[in-house]
Amino acid sequence: MASSNVMVIGGGISGIEASLTLADQGYRVLLVEQTSSLGGRMAQLDKTFPTLDCSICILAPKMVESSRHPNIELLAYSEVQQVTGIAGNFKVKVLKKAKYVNWDVCTGCGACSEKCPMKKIPSEFEEGMGNRQAIYIPFPQAVPRKAVIDVEKCLYLTKNACKLCEKECEAGAINWDDKDEVIEYDVASIIVATGFDQLDPSLIDRYHYGEYPNVVNAMQYERLLSASGPTGGELLRPSDKKHARAIAFISCVGSRNEDLCAYCSKFCCMYQTKEGVVTREHAPDTTVTIFFNDIRVIGKNQEEFIERAKEEYGLKYYRGIPGDIRENPDNQNLFVKHANLDTGEVEISEFDLVVLANAVTPRKNARELAQILDIETNGVGFFKTKDSTEDLSSTREGIYVSGSCQSPDDIANSVAKAGGAAALAATHAIPLSDEETRIDLPPLKPISPLDEPRIGVFICRCGINIAGYMDVPELVEYSKTLPHVVYSMENKYSCSQLTQDIIKEKIEELDLNRIVVAACTPRTHEILFQKTIREAGLNEYLFTFVSIRELDSWVHMRDNKRATDKAKDLIRMGIARVQYQRPELKIKGAVVPEALVIGGGITGMSAAIEIATKGFKVHLVEKKDELGGQLNLIYKINFDRIDSKQFLEGKLNEFLSHKSITTYLNSEVVDVKGSIGDFKIKVKNKEKKLDLNVGVIIVATGAHEHEPEGWYHYGEEGLNDKVMTQLELSKNLRENKLKDGETLVFIHCVGSRQPEGGKGVTYCSLICCSESIRHALYVKEKYPNSNIYVLYRDIRVGGDEEQYYWAARENINYLRFNDYPEVIVKNGRLSVTVSDILTQVDLTIDADRVVLSTPLIPNETKSLGELIKCARDQKGFFLEAHVKLRPVDFATDGIYLAGTCHGPKGIADSISQARAAAAHALIPLMSGEVENEPIVSIVNPALCIACQECERVCNFGAIGVNFDNDILVSESNPLLCKGCGDCAAACPAGAIIMSHFADEQLYPMIAEAVRGDYVDERPRIVAFLCNWCSYAGADTCGVSRFQYPTNIRPIRVMCTGRIPKRFILRAFLEGADGVFIGGCHIGDCHYIEGNYDMLQRYHELRDVLEKVGINPERYRLEWISASEGKRFSQVVTEFVEKVKELGPRSDKGDRIINIKEAA
Template structure:
């Protein structure tokens, strides 16, 4: 039993090692807490590791996840407890005692070298659950190629010796490291933790019980997860698109949506699984890209729920650029057709019967809470909702019914990766707030070897070329590239790696550096934007300066753009590697200096997001300055009265404002705007002024959170602004709140969806409009049960648990009528009487209805943030919303370090989602403020004063305003402010400025290498 002298324990247990659990663990560890990461499987990674690509960027899932796996596995303050489960939790918030049952893996991880000799010789062959049963594995196995921990484990139930009592010991006999240990026993660990985060993930719905879909009887009917493994480069078919029955490439594939979701007749899952529409679109696009021949892809759906940021654009691209066909119909039955084909009969929107044949059918299965997660909740005393997801509040989205126990990811409710990651950070921030007094009391510090002094030692370069399955190896002839690299000057070691970013390959790189005395490393793989820090960290662990690393991007710049030209792609890969090696030979060590951090935060925006971010940071122990441009706090929430669940928004907001104003660590500056911004990560200086301009002051701070919100679109269509009874949903909400009696006289109301959204001016979905309409419609029905309500919609996007309210609305007699974008409803007024004309797709005729009111579901548009974005030098998209650093794995970070975003400044979202993002941003900011490892220097520009003519070219050209003319009349560059963009160095006419790591000779040698043999 570990002990602690503080009032709280400075350690946290995270249960579940998927992407949400990994993010929570890393955030907490980086914030100064020790983390126990508990995972039932033999490796972390969860469902994300099984995916091929991720939407809407089509990034390789494993490529972007792998660095996180390695970071988590090597972090000194994270202890991985695989093959383990939390069995009991006693105590209260801050001082829990947890019991963890660790099952034996029968392999000593400290000895296992992950060579695979054991699995190669093992005689027991079983179905591979990780590959969704599409392939086989041995009883001793590694969960997947890039698994962390990278060692093997024995499946005791299928092992001939352990599970069946036979005398087999083949794996132990052939293990060169003596890592197999049949004597391992279960262990019970008794651990002290201050908080617990549950991120137990999900299980895919099993369609075996739906006999009308032939899932049990036909090999070419597969689930969406099975299809992901078919497409995956690490899957059973190495990323080649084949159908299971005969491994032939399919020509026609159908996707059937809502299998195991939105269905209370066959599976009792009334909710929407939130992600299925988008992953079906993604799979259709990727399948078309994988297919060697033209592929026909058809998606059968009820409502296309592409509600996320840029999701609608992705949907439109699937149709316009890729030719994916979308059919609005719920398929009841799949029938057999000749030649292992499948027949689908369906009813079109026009009511006509149609039939098509396909080579494969993919069932887009929903997400469920596993029996194991349900049992865990029972052991911990956590309340679940009717669908077995954790019971949370819209105002406390990551808090469970037990104080000190938090939840994130799909266990909280169905969601995609970005919101699972954001919730993970939010849960970490909540836990950090509980344990602020014990921050740093249990962390372990990574001890790095002293950096080697290379002196005048000649370059000794190692080249590691990544195969990465279909991403690179199916296009580029990797062995030829490796063979070529071995002949290049200064190269003393080359090798091909299946996945260079995996944990075991990092160990191979470390061994190669040691054995071959490498002093430069070149990796030919994917993008340095995502992977360079991983490999640089590996070099640091070997005593090499991290800047002695070079990367050749043979994926993004080669295999992805030359998929149909393997010969030319291989030649280009050779060129890229030759260029990288030439530059590597000239690389020099660079020095970075420790950075002192101002531990105060600035939050810009005083709506619900900004208030929650400020309050969480204060709970973590940090001083906060909260700047709000309006006189009152609350933002757009001041116009909201209740949530769709019936919670009182104004009461919550009033209490939230009271807490913020009463917190001694938070300074509230209302009626104030940001007027100036300068500085660098950890040391920013912001000038603020009151709107009147009478008062100005500066704020020194280490981080900033942008929470400036969004605004309601102001309609100019449908007689809005011309007729008093044409209003928006926010207007209706106010009217309900102020004049419920007047509404009782209404006889008919029509609501029109997608007003100001999903059009050329604002192509994305505004996410919240459908639930606003249903919420207000249900309230109207409560006030006036006889009122006729018609909602005219294009797609009802009631994702997650919102689907229940959509179902309730239909049960209450609220009518839903779909309209086409090309044929919208028309609103007219005759002598003040409103009429709405619309087409009914069921009756197939035009309907004209007199109404008492027309309610427009107006979209959400970005606030006017152009000046703020310019001051902070952070990007916005075409619609004006701020752009996060990475759509999947850094949803609340800007690319600029030390600046974060949350709420509707990022894009439209519900109150619960805004609160979660706010807490996530506060968590990320808190981890930054707690960091002891931040540095400045490295890739920065430096001035040679003897060459400077003080011509001011650098001063005028720098987008960050860094160069200044000093008292000696020469340019001076503050390396803490320099962003390393190189514009000043390229513009300087006297060549007085040099950008470290990108000197002229280092750039020109790459150009010379490219043109070698050409000129």
């Protein structure tokens, strides 16, 4: 009998993601991590590219979630020793290493570490840049936050002396008798997500790593940048702890090197750019120079990020890897010898600090682990998969690989792979029964609105992130003076397990019925605290999150006094709000156990197969008359030259063998109604319309090769077999249409990587370089006398594809260009002129054929996007919920995306994403139930006047007069309601309550926002910010440390549509000098058009404000997106200046207006 257990080896982001997906689907997960905390590499990073999210901030909630998920058993500080048995019935022996600390009683307070005399042990987490003790917790946000004793360094365990920690530990957690322990588990399948190591750069002597103190590796640099790192986020170089002002980054240190790492490490170019941008944000007077071979981007929006780095942040890029680094003995600066291709000279430049992008390597123990697991490794030491179309299945059935242990991969891909691996691993296991998964939460404390509020306030120091810029103890004292506050305390890290335990304890001890946490941002951490208070028997909605980091300490770093004053206001606003919050219960709905997959390419088929394997009915809708999509056009796949036809046939056979899949060819989805769990779909083909009812939707509409009209005579008469795209070449190759001895010129980036508004698209299509190399090699092999010239901008291939690139370069002429080549047609012959950068000469090549690499263009997404109400980016690709951590989810629940409709990608990645999307779609299908947040509108039928205003503003058909009823009043569908609150603002009768964002909760905030009695805090500005764009933009602004004046007091609403005129007028009446409203850009509204309703109200009110003595300049509506942190600070600064100029608002009205009246 198969087990419900799935083992995940590795607690980095990939392992965490796989574990959470499996656990949510209802399997038991054994998560094995060799260190004492989850987090892996991502926990060490400062930021993530290309959005510059704070890495630990978005990871920490996931770490905490996996440590507290009822279906996940965390085996930290453990290693897999032996695996026997077969898929479905593995027996795994796990070594639980002796920790010498009893984790059941350890509180993670850290007192033991402070007293430990062994203070100079280089910390692994800090990459040797900082120290740890012999008894230690690896990093502040560690999960679980428990200490372990380093058996090799501990004085007592090595020399039988000391035992100071035992004396210090008040919990009595030290256990000297702890022994290694081996436990055997039955598991059905195994996911290996052990991640990567990095090459020791000292192997390359010319860079003198380890010898010159100011040469550091990239991970060390991440730690230097990190606010929680060894220098507290100050960019101090190791030799003299002085600010580094000129920094060089060197790419490909060991990567793309035949002797060391014969592959491309893929993500270094991106993280270098990220580190450069973050450096410039830290200290704008720093110069950043990046030395590179080819700039390689590996995902969506990354090309644009590099362009921004060059233009906006002024990063300098030099092509060519430096040959040598020498130290200046006087000041330990570094002389870097490098080529300058602009001048053609070799130059020597001086830098304060050099950062090496050292190669990503397999884990040091990868081979041993491979032996234990009986799986193979590939030529370069990463875990091997079946072939190049498969990223997830190892060479042994039932064992799957995910993340960078298979091939170097960035976070987004690792997350997608993790989801895919989870889908595959689940096929061997049986889900836990309802009995086994029941969560026993304590009963909810009954709270009546009449009960006196008893508020507990927890204020986070966030290490120094908050405490370094404001007086946290003063905030604690202040909050104690506020009404209904029963308890107030500060925490070093409120997100730590320790604080969670304290919160629970205090709720119990002091009978608290409302909790306020003042810390980072609700966008990442609200759920964590909500879960905590629920575990203490308090309803999740009796909680308010006050952001004093992103909205305060990080944006007012130079004015501690005012930052503290602002924090007092923010906390007071939170306390005013929380009193009026009410317990809310989640809304539940049943899930129709069927799925809809839109798109019948390889991605759609793969997703359908995974869902069907689990026994659910799948409807697959394909626009064309055949399945397989782009695969039908390709000849050979990837460098292992899998025949596309055969591959597709195999997939089709598997697909067709699933009787629970119904395929609708020549069909289109024409209507989508409903919400997660219960979508009503209309599918139309030529003959008929069909109604479907499904629980989830997977979008896999794909992309196609761009036909480059207007480029190089493409499509002109008589030139069809002379100027062609790569796919057309592929067709010619299949049909053997080429002749030997021809001259072929390949031109790359035709229509891709174009400037904004140029002839083509701005993005890099990612897969064309390897397609071109593949074709070039194939042509040369089949037609050995051909001459091939490849004209390129950068060659972007990842991983071991690099070796094929080298092979190609042996017999094929690669010429790099800056200016696009010219193609002239003369007497039916083609002649290509290109200016070669290396030799600086113009070359003219007489060509028989010109082959153009053109970008992948998303298939039409607009109409489907409108139907499923999901966002698309400017390029027409669908927009995932989060670039890094939710690559296959839409922001709308129950709808998932995969493949090239998300962004350009290859077959293996598309299949991985398809499986991940399926895995996520299976969560509601398998649990049979969905929950909606109770942030929904509620209609009071007694007040409703059936005017239908709510129906007019609702973009989700969630509210409106129900004409089937006898009494005509509005009704709201809580499963459809997205919680924007537009209807509550539009309702003239006050009949609609937006739960959790109700008037009674927001009015007190508006009032308190202007009530602080700090004299110099004028002008005082109330800011209403929409959760998704402007509040997120304010967060981005905070994370990026863009400074702005302290004068604004933000109030978060879900959508600007939630803001009625009465809120704005109330703010002015309470004494605000200005009112600022920030929403999503028109067209970007998370609720489709909520911002239009705000715009309308804005204009109506603006017209009348002047007449009641308010200069309309005091009232501002701005569209600021989540990524526009910089703009947020600029706009706020400018608005504050403007309002300052107008002076404090007096009741008499603005002077400007008085002058007007006098005239």
